[in-house]
Amino acid sequence: MSGELLETWNGETVEARAVPVLPKERFREAVLGELRAGGRLSALFGRPRASAAGVLVTAVVARDGEGKLALASSVADGAFPSLAAEAPCAQAFERELAEQYGLRPEGHPWLKPLRFEPPRRAVRDAFGRADPGATIPGEYPFYAVEGEEVHEMAVGPVHAGIIEPGHFRFQCHGERVLHLEIVLGYQHRGVEALLEGGPDRRSLALAESIAGDTAVGHALAHVKARESLAGRPPPARATALRGVALELERLANHVGDLAALASDVGFLPTASFCGASRADFLNALAEICGNRFGRGLLAPGGVRFDLDQEAAAALAARVRGAWAKAKAAAGLLFDSPSARARLEGTGTVSRDLALALGLVGPAARASGLDLDVRRDHAFGIYRFVHVPVVLADGGDVLARAWIRLLECERSAAMAADQLETLPEGEVCAPAGGALAKDALVVSLVEGWRGEIAHVAVTDAVGRFARYKIVDPSFHNWLGLAMAMRDGQISDFPLCNKSFDLSYAGHDL
Amino acid sequence: MIDILKLRLRHGRQTVAFPRGAPRFPERFRGRPVADPARCGDGCAACADACPTEAILDPGRASMSIDLGRCLFCGDCERSCPPGAVRFTGDHRLAARSREALLVSRDEPVLVAALEERMRRVLGRSLKLRQVSAGGCNGCEAELNATGNIQFDLGRFGVQFVASPRHADGIVVTGPVTDNMRLALRETYEAVPPPRLVIAVGACAISGGVFRGSPVVSDGAEGGLLGVPVDLFVAGCPPHPITVLDGLLRLLGALPAADLNAG
Numbered sequence: 001m002s003g004e005l006l007e008t009w010n011g012e013t014v015e016a017r018a019v020p021v022l023p024k025e026r027f028r029e030a031v032l033g034e035l036r037a038g039g040r041l042s043a044l045f046g047r048p049r050a051s052a053a054g055v056l057v058t059a060v061v062a063r064d065g066e067g068k069l070a071l072a073s074s075v076a077d078g079a080f081p082s083l084a085a086e087a088p089c090a091q092a093f094e095r096e097l098a099e100q101y102g103l104r105p106e107g108h109p110w111l112k113p114l115r116f117e118p119p120r121r122a123v124r125d126a127f128g129r130a131d132p133g134a135t136i137p138g139e140y141p142f143y144a145v146e147g148e149e150v151h152e153m154a155v156g157p158v159h160a161g162i163i164e165p166g167h168f169r170f171q172c173h174g175e176r177v178l179h180l181e182i183v184l185g186y187q188h189r190g191v192e193a194l195l196e197g198g199p200d201r202r203s204l205a206l207a208e209s210i211a212g213d214t215a216v217g218h219a220l221a222h223v224k225a226r227e228s229l230a231g232r233p234p235p236a237r238a239t240a241l242r243g244v245a246l247e248l249e250r251l252a253n254h255v256g257d258l259a260a261l262a263s264d265v266g267f268l269p270t271a272s273f274c275g276a277s278r279a280d281f282l283n284a285l286a287e288i289c290g291n292r293f294g295r296g297l298l299a300p301g302g303v304r305f306d307l308d309q310e311a312a313a314a315l316a317a318r319v320r321g322a323w324a325k326a327k328a329a330a331g332l333l334f335d336s337p338s339a340r341a342r343l344e345g346t347g348t349v350s351r352d353l354a355l356a357l358g359l360v361g362p363a364a365r366a367s368g369l370d371l372d373v374r375r376d377h378a379f380g381i382y383r384f385v386h387v388p389v390v391l392a393d394g395g396d397v398l399a400r401a402w403i404r405l406l407e408c409e410r411s412a413a414m415a416a417d418q419l420e421t422l423p424e425g426e427v428c429a430p431a432g433g434a435l436a437k438d439a440l441v442v443s444l445v446e447g448w449r450g451e452i453a454h455v456a457v458t459d460a461v462g463r464f465a466r467y468k469i470v471d472p473s474f475h476n477w478l479g480l481a482m483a484m485r486d487g488q489i490s491d492f493p494l495c496n497k498s499f500d501l502s503y504a505g506h507d508l
Numbered sequence: 509m510i511d512i513l514k515l516r517l518r519h520g521r522q523t524v525a526f527p528r529g530a531p532r533f534p535e536r537f538r539g540r541p542v543a544d545p546a547r548c549g550d551g552c553a554a555c556a557d558a559c560p561t562e563a564i565l566d567p568g569r570a571s572m573s574i575d576l577g578r579c580l581f582c583g584d585c586e587r588s589c590p591p592g593a594v595r596f597t598g599d600h601r602l603a604a605r606s607r608e609a610l611l612v613s614r615d616e617p618v619l620v621a622a623l624e625e626r627m628r629r630v631l632g633r634s635l636k637l638r639q640v641s642a643g644g645c646n647g648c649e650a651e652l653n654a655t656g657n658i659q660f661d662l663g664r665f666g667v668q669f670v671a672s673p674r675h676a677d678g679i680v681v682t683g684p685v686t687d688n689m690r691l692a693l694r695e696t697y698e699a700v701p702p703p704r705l706v707i708a709v710g711a712c713a714i715s716g717g718v719f720r721g722s723p724v725v726s727d728g729a730e731g732g733l734l735g736v737p738v739d740l741f742v743a744g745c746p747p748h749p750i751t752v753l754d755g756l757l758r759l760l761g762a763l764p765a766a767d768l769n770a771g
Contacts, residue, residue: 116688117724136688157692160671162639162653164646165689186688189643190722205560205580205718212647212746269512275657276522283534290536293647295745296582304587305536328515335511504645507688 004030005061005070008442010377013228016440016457019058019071027059027074028081034061034070035087040371041358042069042444042453044083044093046076046101047466048121050459053077055101055121060442060455064376069442076101082108089358092474098126112140115185115507137185138167145171145178153489157186164503172489180484180492182477187507195467199226199300199435207454208295211471211505216242216249216285216294217447218469218505221454224379225443226300229458232432234380236423238302243381244418245285245294245303247411250448251323252281253500254362254404254411258330260497261401265342273329280322287315302428307419316419323412330405343398347483347495350395359479360472361450362407363499366392366399373446387414397491400498435462447472449502471505523661524750527763531600531750538581538596543613545572547593555585555594561711561718564594565611576602576610576618576743577714602743603755607730610714610743620740620754622761627703631677632760635667637707638676638700642693642732643683643725647746648710652680660749667756673697678705678739684712684725685732693732705759706733707740709752714741 004026006019022030035041039061046055054077061070074080076097082105083090094105095114102123105111111127118133119125125132137157144152150173157165165186171179194206207222208215220242227233234242259274282292289297289305297303307315333339349359354367364371372389374382390406392399435458445452450472459465480499484492524531533539548568556564563578564585565571574585574594585594603620604610612618622628641649655662656669670676673696685693697706708729711717716727726732742755757763 136691157689158638158640158673158696162641162649162669164641164644164649165692186686186692187641187643187683188686188688188724189684189719190724191719194719194722201558201584202560202718205582209645209647209712209718212645213650215647269515272658273515273519276519276659279654279657279659286534286537288536290534290538290583291581292651292748293746295580295647296538296584304583325519328518332512332515502646504643507686 005034005072008069008071009067010069010373010379010444011224011228011441013436013439013441016438019073019440021056021073021075024074024076024080027072028083030072031059031061031083032086034063035089038065039063039070041087041089041093042442042451043455043468043470044090044097045455045466045468046097046103047457048101049075055103057097057103060453062377062444064371067377069377071442076103079104079106081106084108088356089475091478102126113185115188117185117188117190137183140183142169143171143179143181147173149173150178166503168492170489175488175490177484177487177489180481182481184477184503184506187504189504189508191508192467192469196464198464204299210469210508211473211502212293213253213502214249214447214449214452214471214505216245216297217445217452219298220246221443221445221452223298223300224445225441225454225456226435228441228443229435229439229456230300230432231436232301232429234302234429235426237306237425238427239380240418240422241288241303241307241427242298243385244415245288245297246445247415248281248285248319249294250411251408251415252278252285253448254408255281255326255330257404257497257500258333258401260500261343261397261494262333262339264494264497265339267333267336267339270329270333274326277322277326277329280318280326284315284319284322299428301432302426304428306427307422312419312422316416319412319416319419323408326408327405334402334405340398342494343401344396346397346491347487347498348394348396349479349483351393353482354395354479357478357482358475360475361446361448362400362403363476363479364450365390366403367395368393373444373451377444379445381418385414385418387411397494397498437462449473449500450476469508471502473501473506476501477506522659524659526750526753527757533598533600533748537598537748538583540576540599540602540612540618541574541579541585541594541596542615543572543574544593545570547591548572549591554588558584558588560584561715561720573611573613575715576612577607577741578711578717578720579743580711580718580745600748600751601754602747602751603758604741605739607714607741610741620758623759628761630703631705632762633666635678635756635760636670636676637667637678637680638673638696639669639680639682640693640696641682642689643686643719644710644712645683648682648713651746651749652682652709652752654749655752660753662753665757665760665762673699674701676700676704678707680707680709681713681729681732682709684716684719684722684728687724687726690726690732697733697736705739706736707742708738709742710747711743711745714743717745
């Protein structure tokens with residue numbers, strides 16, 4: 001089966017036409033075969049064909065155990081046999097294909113619009129809407145539970161706190177949640193379309209804005225793709241500094257999440273202290289590049305800022321000190337039996353469910369899935385420095401919180417160690433040439449939420465013909481919905497924070 | 509409990525000295541940019557060519573200026589100009605009452621004018637705001653959240669983000685205002701009882717930022733809330749929490765007109 005797919009690696013440029021184009025049924029069988037054999041669906045996306053009718057649908061399967069990626073394509077126009085009918089991890093990808101290109105996945109268990117974005121070609125709407133460009137999220141056939149004392153609760157898009165917009169529709173029996181349906185798309189800004197035709201002076205800033213809390217992660221996936229296409233590897237010192245930035249981003253967000261979880265169970269010491277500690281890591285990023293989110297640090301070919309030895313050593317000490325403080329503050333939460341009791345057994349996602357949904361990142365690892373791009377598809381500095389993968393098996397809010405605490409420990413050590421032993425040399429490769437023509441590259445990065453996938457396909461003149469972005473949230477939103485099943489409605493904020501997913505990253 | 513108290517002592521007082529003391533920023537912090545066309549080469553427009561958002565107007569001419577409402581503070585212009593015709597200062601004060609006031613050239617501070625006396629009497633001691641993210645990437649949202657933490661502690665000035673627009677005196681908009689959020693933004697605004705303020709935070713909400721020109725956004729709060737005046741623009745991508753504090757406090761007349769130059 002695997003002989004039918006093209007094998008490649010994270011960040012390796014291949015000729016676009018080297019990806020085999022299989023007939024619909026064989027494509028389906030080949031991809032499902034990969035998934036049955038332990039593969040994971042990293043991306044599934046369409047692009048209109050230049051010279052013929054139909055849409056070229058490409059699947060990227062990650063073989064985590066071997067560190068390889070397997071690619072195959074198929075031409076679709078109208079209906080095609082759904083993968084999601086058997087593999088739920090494909091559900092959102094196929095809804096995207098239906099929305100963007102009017103392709104109908106036959107047998108899809110939950111065929112509804114995904115982002116309410118205008119269609120990318122003029123064909124009959126796959127959802128039968130008269131004017132798909134004019135519908136907005138919420139104009140939608142919600143799943144409804146009927147029965148005596150069953151009630152429906154609608155929340156959003158504008159929420160109580162300073163949070164991105166999304167709509168949550170709960171079907172409840174008393175306090176018990178029978179079903180939660182999450183409708184997104186409010187944040188759709190058209191990022192992929194803006195990147196297409198590039199790279200240009202705006203591309204990098206766009207990549208940094210896919211999800212602003214993951215500016216480093218997405219920028220890294222982006223520059224890694226461009227460097228591969230241009231044959232312009234970054235110098236060693238740059239890869240080390242990028243690793244430092246990626247781990248500082250992880251630290252800031254994980255520590256912030258621990259604060260938010262503590263806040264949601266009313267445990268104020270951790271909420272206050274971790275909330276403040278988060279800033280130590282953001283400020284560490286600002287010491288390197290002037291921006292608290294690491295914006296402007298990365299560039300194709302390397303990084304834009306260097307640290308001299310003294311500054312690097314000082315920053316290393318600062319990171320160690322900040323983590324020691326944050327760890328003590330987070331520890332209070334885990335040492336408090338009453339706070340712990342609120343986290344334990346809340347919002348449980350079993351290992352089987354996590355696997356079926358294709359969850360990634362801390363949410364997957366909290367359910368016992370042993371995956372991490374830094375190890376499985378090592379890139380940059382992670383080829384030389386191994387960050388141990390942390391696992392838990394509870395699958396509940398406690399496990400997702402605990403994973404964050406342990407990951408922070410590893411990230412702080414890694415960032416500080418790297419700062420103390422930065423390789424000598426330049427921080428940016430000499431100006432590069434043009435991107436390879438008619439080429440394709442898959443660029444994976446382990447962001448703080450999990451796997452970030454950018455797939456860049458260039459045209460005959462070396463410009464982006466298609467730029468597919470998969471934020472980890474794209475895989476994980478359904479995990480949150482399932483975590484709420486049979487839970488208490490009052491546990492929703494806690495569950496939500498334990499996943500802490502990106503709306504903008506999903507909506508693009 | 510002992511452990512909590514011990515940690516409380518170890519963490520100490522964390523609230524920033526601002527506004528009584530000058531705020532501290534990292535050395536590489538990029539604040540208000542300055543344009544000096546006297547240093548421009550003949551016909552050179554390298555800074556404008558490097559800018560991701562066309563924030564540099566009339567490069568190389570005496571009328572050269574930089575639109576803070578579009579600027580991402582990425583520093584690409586500064587790096588593209590060895591003679592230093594564009595450079596970033598450490599001045600964190602980046603908010604203004606009008607779009608025009610965000611056009612800067614010479615090294616002069618941008619200061620927010622306070623609300624008129626009547627509004628200040630109503631809102632000066634207690635300002636409740638409802639935040640609406642309308643395509644924000646969670647950068648501005650994160651910094652607005654940070655204004656409420658124990659370091660910046662917005663609450664000590666009587667300013668608070670509230671859950672319901674019915675309890676609010678105004679809205680704070682982030683993001684370029686996506687087509688899919690325009691209706692929700694409008695309804696949230698209309699749910700706020702007048703008199704009400706509109707505050708646009710970040711390059712996206714002021715001008716569309718990096719998403720300017722995308723066919724599915726309105727290029728900011730003015731386009732997304734047609735016919736509704738914006739009372740305060742806070743520039744940045746995202747603005748630092750201190751920049752947000754500075755803008756809000758000046759709007760309320762809680763800071764003297766000229767002081768605290770971060771230089």
